[in-house]
Amino acid sequence: MKLRTKITLLSSVLVMTILLFVDVTVHLLFVKIATRNEREVLQNKWTEIIAETGSAMILKNAWGPELKDELSGDTILRVFDQQSRLLYEVSRQSRFKLGDIRFDPSQSSQLTDVQGHKILVIHLPVLSPEGNQEGALEIVEKWDALENNLNILDTILVTSTTGAMLLSLVGSTILANAILLPISSSIQTMQEIERSLKxxxxxxxxxxxxxxxxxxxxxxxxxxxxxxxxxxxxxxxxxxxxxxxxxxxxxxxxxxxxxxxxxxxxxxxxxxxxxxxxxxxxxxxxxxxxxxxxxxxxxxPEPYERIELIGCCQQVIAHFKPVHDRQITIFTDEKEIWIDANLAKINQLLVILLDNALKYSSAPIEILLSTDEKDVHIRVKDYGIGIPVGEVKRVFESSC
Structure with a gap:
């Protein structure tokens, strides 16, 4: 798998994972907040009704006609005594059964699923004028609004997540290309070096x-x-x-x-x-x-030693005499010239200069040795064809 594909896939998977986590979090938070708000509304509403009606009237099912006006078609009211026995239930036109809902006085509210519907169940105590609990009131409401809102929310989340995933895929491809562009240029340069050996x-x-x-x-x-x-x-x-x-x-x-x-x-x-x-x-x-x-x-570092330069030049000249019948003369004002240098390198330098002078000239050759306060100068002078002015700056470049 190419690096571009890996970057695209990994970045896309990472973004998709983050989006899915955000979607689930938004869904759960929406349900939690909506449930809390609806519970508070119902609790406040029925707490006032209980206080106005009185515990004795509630336990005897002596509600006034205005009770059913407070009930919607998807609300059921159930009353229990102190032993959690069902006394009666009231509804206007219930479209679901409560067989799957079990009374639990220990829970103040719960959100459950019954027959594929969201059901909000709230328990409220029925208190006597002295403040003693004489029973419990259970409000069961089929929450169609929550289902509709959740469907709308899920549709929005799925649509936005799908679009974000597609944009993420495109963005990951652009990002991978941007990252790999200099790497591709480097690879092309390396391949060109491999082909051309330059x-x-x-x-x-x-x-x-x-x-x-x-x-x-x-x-x-x-x-x-x-x-x-x-x-x-x-x-x-x-x-x-x-x-x-x-x-x-x-x-x-x-x-x-x-x-x-x-x-x-x-x-x-x-x-x-x-x-x-x-x-x-x-x-x-x-x-x-x-x-x-x-x-x-x-x-x-090359090892340096103390060298007498005039004697070194004479020794190199002596080596050339059996091969080349040419006159090589040393000119200097000094009797001895001592330097600190590498003997092999000095000999190599003199051999190269004299060999070139012998090869490209036929007249006598001169070696000029001089000194100043800091330096020693070695000049090999011949009377050959010379070096073109334009090539002088390349005199120390390799000829191979």
Whole structure:
């Protein structure tokens, strides 16, 4: 079942339950209030009649002719003695039987059903002039007005409840659509990312700060982090591939030197073996970095050490000499330049810059080292084709 259907059904059922509870409550309250009002009217009316007629006249059935004028066609009057024995009953034209109504002097009034009709029964004591109870008067009235009013009330409640339920169903559908609209947009964006394998953000609703907006903002931040991580991986793989290729070229150059002159020239033999060993160590370091990148995306601080920059540059230049017969010169006013940096990263930077200079130029290459109060500057200068002005700002972007 879709979430839209669940929201519509649950909200509709909740509203229907509330409406049914309200309908039942209104029905019961109406019956209670109407019964109380009718009881008070009848009690006040017959209490006055009893006081005017007197207990002796009532018990002897010596009512005047005006008694029947007080009785409607749906009212029966019954008189009981002190032992709750029926003495007599009076009615004008009763249209129902009292066989189902049992006299109970302990109840002052009750509303009951007889033959499908609402019957209101009221008990009043018959007191002597001294205040002693000598009997009881029971007024039984068929309450057609209550039945009619209840029918009208029930019709109104059923009609209004049915209309409210239909409106609730429509409102629940509109509510579900309004709630799920940003979720549907998020799903479409995610599916598009899955199909195109490109990073894309969900349009944010800046005017709203509800939970859906928070979910959208969280998703967009996650996309930013994933894109940044993906680009970092691409950059690292590109740089590592570039450096591995350069390292392999250096190893290949020294291997050729060993094959040609290594057996005859001991100095060349030692130099080649030492350089090959250093390059394999660099390859091991890069391999370890690749494994670290694959096992964890957490950025850990690179270890820094004290490095003499001029000697570092000379060492990198020495590695290129067997492969490229080109002049690479260091220009600096300093005898020594010490910096705190990561040696592997400095070597990687110099290898990339020199490899590009060797690849895209044929003239001698210059390395310019200078210092000021706070910084050390490394410049690699070649006389090649150069970089177009419009592409300078993209020089640090990955080429893969």
């Amino acid at each position: 990073f894309k953000k969900i349009p944010a609703r800046t005017h709203n700060q509800d939970e859906l907006s928070q979910m959208t903002a969280t998703f967009n931040r996650m996309m930013d982090r994933l894109e940044e991580s993906f680009q970092s991986q691409q950059q690292f793989v590109s740089d590592a591939s570039h450096e591995l290729n350069t390292t392999l070229m250096i190893i290949e150059g020294y291997a050729n030197m060993l094959r040609r002159w290594g057996t005859r020239d001991e100095d060349i033999y030692k130099e080649s073996i030492e350089s090959i060993y250093e390059e394999t160590q660099r390859m091991r370091t890069m391999t370890q970095q690749l494994l670290t990148l694959a096992s964890s995306q957490q950025k850990e």
